[in-house]
Amino acid sequence: DQQVKQNSPSLSVQEGRISILNCDYTNSMFDYFLWYKKYPAEGPTFLISISSIKDKNEDGRFTVFLNKSAKHLSLHIVPSQPGDSAVYFCAAKPLYNNNDMRFGAGTRLTVKP
Amino acid sequence: DAGITQSPRHKVTETGTPVTLRCHQTENHRYMYWYRQDPGHGLRLIHYSYGVKDTDKGEVSDGYSVSRSKTEDFLLTLESATSSQTSVYFCASGLAGRGTDTQYFGPGTRLTVL
Secondary structure: OOOEEOOOOEEEEEOOOOEEEEEEEOOOOOOEEEEEEEOOOOOOEEEEEEEOOOOEEEEOOEEEEEEOOOOEEEEEEOOOOHHHOEEEEEEEEOOOOHHHOEEOOOEEEEEEO | OOOEEEEOOEEEEOOOOOEEEEEEEOOOOOEEEEEEEEOOOEEEEEEEEEEOOEEEEOOOOOOEEEEEEEOOEEEEEEOOOOHHHOEEEEEEEEOOOOOOOOOEEOOOEEEEEO
16 A cells, blocks of 8 residues: 555646645654655655654755645745756655655655746 | 665565565665565564574564575465465565664565465
């Protein structure tokens, strides 16, 4: 069963606009959430994370929002840049155990100049 | 970024042959992981290691074995490769196995089993 879902396989936005990537999870034991970014022929790289005790975490152009009651998180990129074009993976895990980290299927973001 | 390398980067093999993928990290991380990435599934954990000679199964461990004889090296073996094991394999490492520890990923190995 897929405990972390990214229902949009792809997203295309114009440079300078906002990109919103969404993620849903089902396991109530998850209390730490991460976004990874992946370029072709490279491994995923950590982008931003959020603990379940928060509902927002911001790092420069990247903000992650968490809605625990809806088991939903989103990644906002403002403003979007062509270099942001990549596959974004949402991941979730219990804080006590990295070995139960589950990933979504990924969303391919294309930022058009 | 942590220094993690994987070898080979690409491999084509035939059904029934043994295959070993190598992961090497230079960060002295205690924890190491093997994932596979398939379309529609994201990354799924195969096996992980929490120290030298200490390993355990992940979500999709059937058909795979691992070994870790040194802190820096983590090997993934397919004893008898099958076409369902065609995938991209990623190794990762991390300092701690819990909390807010981040996993650092290698560049991946694309394996094709014919």
